[in-house]
Amino acid sequence: MTQMSKTTVAWYLLAPMMIIIVGVxxxxxxxxxxxxxxxxxxxxxxxxxQWVGLTNFLKALGxxxxxxxxxxxxxxxxxxxxxEILLGVLVALLLNQEFHGRTLLRALVILPLALPTxxxxxxxxxxxxxxxxxxxxxxxxxxxxxxxRSWLGDPSSALTMVALADIWKNFPLVALITLAALQTxxxxxLEAALLDGANAWQRFWHVVFPAIVAPVSxxxxxxxxxxFKVFDIIYVMTRGGPASSTKTVSFHVYQEAFAYMRVGSGxxxxxxxxxxxxxxxxxxxxxxxRQGETA
Amino acid sequence: xxxxxxWLAAALGSLVFSGAALGADTQLSALFMAQAAYxxxxxxxxxxxxxxxxxxxxxxxxxxxxxxxHDKIVLSHNAADGYDVVLFDVIWPAEFARYGLLENxxxxxxxxxxxxxxxxxxxxxxxxxxxYGMPWIVDTxxxxxxxxxxxxxxxxxxxxxxxELVQQAKTLKEKGVVEYPLVWxxxxxxxxxxxxxxxxxxxxxxxxxxxxxxxxxxxxxLKALEYMVDSIKAGLTNPNSREYSEEDVRRTFSSGQAxxxxxxxxxxxxANNPEESSVAGQVRIAPALGEADISKASAVNGSMGLGIxxxxxxxxxxxxxxxxxxxxxxxxxxxxxxxxxWKASYDNPEIAKGQEELLVAAKVGLAAMYPRxxxxxxxxxxxxxxxxxxxxxxxxxxxxxxxxxxxxxxANLD
Numbered sequence: 001m002t003q004m005s006k007t008t009v010a011w012y013l014l015a016p017m018m019i020i021i022v023g024v025x026x027x028x029x030x031x032x033x034x035x036x037x038x039x040x041x042x043x044x045x046x047x048x049x050q051w052v053g054l055t056n057f058l059k060a061l062g063x064x065x066x067x068x069x070x071x072x073x074x075x076x077x078x079x080x081x082x083x084e085i086l087l088g089v090l091v092a093l094l095l096n097q098e099f100h101g102r103t104l105l106r107a108l109v110i111l112p113l114a115l116p117t118x119x120x121x122x123x124x125x126x127x128x129x130x131x132x133x134x135x136x137x138x139x140x141x142x143x144x145x146x147x148x149r150s151w152l153g154d155p156s157s158a159l160t161m162v163a164l165a166d167i168w169k170n171f172p173l174v175a176l177i178t179l180a181a182l183q184t185x186x187x188x189x190l191e192a193a194l195l196d197g198a199n200a201w202q203r204f205w206h207v208v209f210p211a212i213v214a215p216v217s218x219x220x221x222x223x224x225x226x227x228f229k230v231f232d233i234i235y236v237m238t239r240g241g242p243a244s245s246t247k248t249v250s251f252h253v254y255q256e257a258f259a260y261m262r263v264g265s266g267x268x269x270x271x272x273x274x275x276x277x278x279x280x281x282x283x284x285x286x287x288x289x290r291q292g293e294t295a
Numbered sequence: 296x297x298x299x300x301x302w303l304a305a306a307l308g309s310l311v312f313s314g315a316a317l318g319a320d321t322q323l324s325a326l327f328m329a330q331a332a333y334x335x336x337x338x339x340x341x342x343x344x345x346x347x348x349x350x351x352x353x354x355x356x357x358x359x360x361x362x363x364x365h366d367k368i369v370l371s372h373n374a375a376d377g378y379d380v381v382l383f384d385v386i387w388p389a390e391f392a393r394y395g396l397l398e399n400x401x402x403x404x405x406x407x408x409x410x411x412x413x414x415x416x417x418x419x420x421x422x423x424x425x426x427y428g429m430p431w432i433v434d435t436x437x438x439x440x441x442x443x444x445x446x447x448x449x450x451x452x453x454x455x456x457x458x459e460l461v462q463q464a465k466t467l468k469e470k471g472v473v474e475y476p477l478v479w480x481x482x483x484x485x486x487x488x489x490x491x492x493x494x495x496x497x498x499x500x501x502x503x504x505x506x507x508x509x510x511x512x513x514x515x516x517l518k519a520l521e522y523m524v525d526s527i528k529a530g531l532t533n534p535n536s537r538e539y540s541e542e543d544v545r546r547t548f549s550s551g552q553a554x555x556x557x558x559x560x561x562x563x564x565x566a567n568n569p570e571e572s573s574v575a576g577q578v579r580i581a582p583a584l585g586e587a588d589i590s591k592a593s594a595v596n597g598s599m600g601l602g603i604x605x606x607x608x609x610x611x612x613x614x615x616x617x618x619x620x621x622x623x624x625x626x627x628x629x630x631x632x633x634x635x636x637w638k639a640s641y642d643n644p645e646i647a648k649g650q651e652e653l654l655v656a657a658k659v660g661l662a663a664m665y666p667r668x669x670x671x672x673x674x675x676x677x678x679x680x681x682x683x684x685x686x687x688x689x690x691x692x693x694x695x696x697x698x699x700x701x702x703x704x705x706a707n708l709d
Contacts, residue, residue, distance in 0.1 A: 043372050043394045130535040131547065153538035155689060239362065241483030242537055243685040258366045259674050261394075 035267035042261035056268035065244065066252055066269060070276070072159060073248040077227040077280070080163040080170070084223055087167065088174025089216065093208075095175065096182040106179070113172040121236035124165035128152050152238050155245035162237050162246055166230065174219045181215040182208070217288040221281050228277040249273045320353040323609055323616055325380040326367060329358035331541055331559045332432045332599070332633040338620075341629065345619045354616065362484060365674065368604070372396055377606050379613040382431070385598050385666070386485075386673050388422040393671040397427040398603040403614060404429075415664045416636040420600035422669065428602030429621045430636045435594040435660045436493050436557045436583055437653075439566065443577040444554040448472045457497055457522060457584045457593075460555060464531040467554050475533035477526055478553035480541045481688060483681045488667065489595045490557055491684055494519035496665035497586045497593030503668050509705040511680070512698035515589075520694040524687050537688050549574060557583060559597060561632045563653050580652055582659040596664040672708040679704040 004012075036057070039050040060066055095106050112120070127134045130150040139145035151161045185208060193203045231250040234240065240247035253273065257266025327338055335358050342354045357378075359367055365387060371377040383391065391397045404426055409417070416430035438460075440453050445463070448470045454460040464476035480486035495502070500515020510516065526532040533553060535543075541558055545565060548556040549572035556562070569575040582592040601617045603610055619625060626635035630646045634657055640646050647654045670676055683701035686692040692700070 041394075042369060043396060130538065131550075131552065150535045150538060153535055155691070238538075239482070239484060241681075241685060243483065243689050243691060244682055255678070258370060259678075260672075261369060 032267045032270060035264050036271050037268075038264045040262075040264040040267070042258065042263050044261075047264075052264065056265045057272070059265065060268050060272055065247075066249070068244070069247045069249050069252045072246065073228060073230070073250075073273075076159060076163050076166075076230060076248060077224060079160065080166045081220065081223045081227050083163075083167045084171040084174050085216065085220055087171040088219065089178050089212070091171065091175040092178035092182055093204075095179055109172050109175055111172075112169045113176075115169060117169065117232045118236055120165060120169045121233045124161075124168075125152070125237050128161055153242055155242050158238055158242060159246045162234060165237065166227070166233055170223060170226070174216070174223065177215050177219045178212050181212040185211045213288055217285060220284055220288070224281055224284065225277060228273065228280075320351055321609060321612060322353045322355055323379045323612055324355045324376070325357065325616070326364070326371075326378045327356060327358050327382050328361045328364050330361050331561050332434060333629060334632055337629045337632065341620055341625055342616075344625070345616055348619075349612075349615070352612065368396065372604065372606065377604050379603065379607040379609050380616055381602055381604060382599055383428065383602055384485075385419040385596050385600075386669075386677070388420060388427050388600075389669045390671045390673060391602075392422040392425065392427060395605060398605050398607070398610060399425050399427060400429070400603065400614070401426045411638060412636045413638055413661060415596060415661050416598055418596065418666060419598040420602070428600040429617050430598060431601045431617075431621050432599040432633050433636045433661060434559050434597045434599070434633065435664050436489055436559060436597060437563070437656050437660055438581045438583045439548060439556045439558060439562060440579050440581070441548070441551070441554045441574055441577050442579045443574070444472050444476075444551075453579065453581055454584060456587050457494065458587060460584060461522075461526065461529075461531065464526070464555065465529070468531060473552065473554050475531065475552070476554040477532040477536075478539065478544050478547045478556045479523075479532060479536040480539050480544045480558070481523070481536045481684070482538050482540055482543075483685050484540065485677060485681075486540050487681055487684050488677050489597055491519055491523070491680070492595040492665060492667055493557060493583050493593050494522055496595070496663070497584060497590050498522070499586070499589040503670075507670070509702040512695070512702040517694060517698055520684060520687055520698060523684070524690075524694050527688060537685065548578075560634060560653065560657075563650065564631045580656050582656045582663065590663075592659050592663045594660045594663040594665060596666045598664075670708070675708055676705045 035048065037051060037053060038048055039052050040048040091109060095102065095109065115123075126132075128151040130136070130148060130153060133148075133151075135151065136145065136148040140148065152158050189207050190203060193207050198206065229250050230248050231254065234246050234248055234251055235254075238246040240251050249269065250273070253266050253269045256269055257263050325342075327333075327335075329335060333341075335356075338356060338358075342356060346352055346354060361384075364382065364384070368378070368381050368383060368387075368391075371381075381397075383397070388397075412430060413433055416433040417426075419430045419433075420426050420428040438453075442453075444467060445451075445453065448463075448467045450463050450466060454463050460477075467473055467476040479490050481490060492502075495511065495516050498515035498518040500511060500517075500519055502509065502511050502516070504510045523532070527534055527536075533539075533547065535547075539547070541562075544556050544558050545562050547553050548558070548562070549566050551574045563578070563580050565571045566578040567575050572578070583594055585591040585593055601620060603613045603617070607613050621636065623635060623637045623640060626633075626637065627640055627643065627646055630640070631650070634640070634653075635646070641654060641658065667673070668676065679701045683692075683697040687694045687697040691697075
C-alpha cells in the first residue's frame with residue numbers, strides 16, 4: 001500500500017460531494033444556460049437544438065408582464081428581507097438578555113422556521129380569510145378596523161400580506177444566527193465601553209455591531225437569494241392574483257416553462273432573475289463591508 | 296488503494312439493491328384531482344373493486360388540486376415513472392393532441408358505446424375527430440338558490456333570466472335578508488373563466504369567430520363581463536368573490552351568506568347535507584339562466600375524461616381500469632357527487648331518488664353546455680382572459696378596455 005499525499009486524500013474524500021454538486025447543480029445550470037439560447041419546448045422533440053440566439057432574452061425584456069413581475073419581486077425582497085433582518089436582530093438582542101424563561105423562549109422562536117412553507121402559507125391564508133379569518137376578527141374587535149376586509153383579494157394589500165407571512169416564518173433564521181454571534185462578544189468589551197460612558201446605542205454601534213455584521217450579512221445574502229426565488233408561498237396563497245399583483249418572477253418562470261411549455265424562453269427568464277439577484281447581493285456585501293470597517 | 300475499492304463496491308451495491316423492484320404485482324399509477332366531482336373516498340372505493348377483480352394489480356392513486364393537474368400531466372411526460380391513467384379537462388385535448396401526450400384510443404371505442412354516452416361528454420375527449428380517452432365526469436355549472444331566503448324576501452319563484460336574478464338580488468339586499476345575495480368563484484384561475492363562459496353563452500356571445508379570431512370583446516362577451524362588474528358595483532355580488540374558488544363559494548353559500556351561487560354538481564349534495572351545511576334543506580338547484588330574447592338557459596362544458604399517457608408501460612391494464620371507472624354500474628353507484636355519462640342512467644329511478652331536481656336541471660344544463668375554445672394555446676388564452684376579467688372586476692380597467700387588451704394578446708397566440 002503506497003502512502004498517499006494529503007492533497008490526494010483530500011480530493012478522494014471530497015470527490016463524492018463534488019460529483020453530487022456537479023450533478024445536481026452544475027449540470028442543470030449549464031443546461032439552463034444552453035436552453036436559454038434555444039427554442040426548446042417541454043414535450044416537442046428536436047426543439048432543444050434549435051438555436052435562436054438572444055431572441056428569448058429580448059422577448060423577455062420586452063414583456064411588460066415580466067417587467068411588472070420583476071417590480072413585484074423587488075418589492076417583496078426589499079420589504080420582507082429588511083423586516084426580517086430588523087426583527088431578527090432585535091429579537092436576538094432580547095434573547096441575549098438574561099431573564100427567566102429565556103431557554104423556553106429561544107426554543108419557541110425557532111418554531112416558525114420548522115414549519116413547511118406550504119403549511120405556513122395555508123395557515124396564513126386562513127388567518128387572512130375575508131369572512132372567517134382571525135386577523136379580521138382581531139382588528140375589528142380591538143376597534144382598529146370598521147369592517148372585515150379582503151386582505152388577499154385587494155391588489156393594494158395582497159403582496160404585503162404575503163410578505164408578512166414570509167417574514168413571520170423567516171425572521172427566526174436571522175435571530176438564530178445573530179444570537180450565536182452575540183454570544184461570542186466578550187463581556188469585558190461591553191463593560192469597558194460602559195465604564196467609558198458609552199450609551200446603549202453607542203455600545204451597540206461600536207461594540208456589538210462590528211461583531212455581528214459578518215454573520216448578519218450571511219443571513220442577509222441567504223434570505224435575499226431565497227426571497228428572490230419566492231414561489232411556493234405565493235402559489236398556495238394567491239396563485240399570482242388578484243389581477244397578477246402577486247405574480248413574482250419565479251411564478252413567471254414556472255408558467256412560461258411548465259404551463260406554456262416554452263423551456264427555452266423560461267430558461268432566459270430564470271437567468272435574468274439570477275443576474276438581478278447576483279447584482280443585488282454584490283451591492284449588499286459591498287455596503288456591509290464598508291459599514292463593518294467604519295463602525 | 297484497497298480501502299477505496301471496498302467503499303466503491305459498497306456504494307455500488309447499495310445502489311443496485313435500492314433500485315431493484317421487489318414483489319411481482321403490476322402497479323398502475325393514476326392521477327386525479329382533489330376537488331369537485333367524485334371525492335377521494337369515492338375513487339378509492341371504485342379502485343378497490345377493480346383491484347379485487349384483477350388480482351395482482353395494484354393501483355397507486357395520486358390526488359392534486361385542479362390547478363396543478365395540467366402541469367403534472369405535461370411534466371410527467373418525460374419522466375421515467377410517469378402515469379398510466381390521468382384525469383384531464385375538456386380544454387386540454389387540443390394541446391395534448393398537438394404534442395402527442397395522450398394515447399389515441401379511437402379504435403378502442405365502438406359505435407354502440409358511442410351511442411350510449413351523452414354527446415356533450417364525447418366532446419370532452421375528442422379533438423379533430425380522434426378520441427384521446429373516455430369521458431368520466433360530465434359536469435356544468437348550475438344555479439343554486441336558497442329557497443328560504445327568497446321566501447323571506449317575499450319572492451315566490453326563482454328567477455328565469457339573469458336580468459331577473461339581479462332584480463331579486465336587489466330585493467333580498469333591500470329587505471336585509473342577506474348582505475351580498477350573490478357569490479361566485481372569480482379568483483384569478485380557470486374558475487372565473489367557467490363563470491364567464493356561462494354568462495357569455497347566456498348573452499349570446501362567442502370567444503372566437505370562424506377564423507379563430509377573438510370576438511369576446513364585443514357583443515355577448517362584453518355584456519357578460521359588464522354584468523359581472525355591475526353586480527359588484529351594486530353591492531349584490533360578494534366582493535370577496537374576486538378571491539374565491541369553488542370551495543369558497545360552497546362554504547359561503549352553505550353558511551347562509553348568499554342566496555344565489557353558481558357551482559358544479561357536487562355542491563348540491565354537500566349543501567343539503569346537515570354535516571356540511573347550515574342551510575341544508577333550503578338549497579334548490581336549477582339550470583344556469585338564460586337572458587330575455589337571447590337564450591333559455593346557459594351552461595359551460597366542464598366535463599373531464601380519463602386518458603392514457605403515451606409513455607405508459609401498462610396501456611392494456613390502464614384501459615381496463617378506465618373502462619371500470621367509466622362503466623355504467625360504477626358510475627351509477629357513485630352518482631351523488633357526479634352524474635353518469637350514460638344516457639340511460641338519466642331514466643333510472645334509482646339515480647334520481649333524492650336528487651330528482653338535480654336530474655331535471657341536468658337535462659337542460661347538459662344539453663346547453665357551451666365549450667371553451669379548443670385551442671392548443673388555450674392555457675395562455677385563459678391566462679390573458681383571467682387577468683382582463685380581474686382587472687375589470689377590481690375597477691382597474693373598464694370591461695371594454697380590459698377585454699380589448701386580452702383580445703390583442705389572444706390574436707397573437709398560435
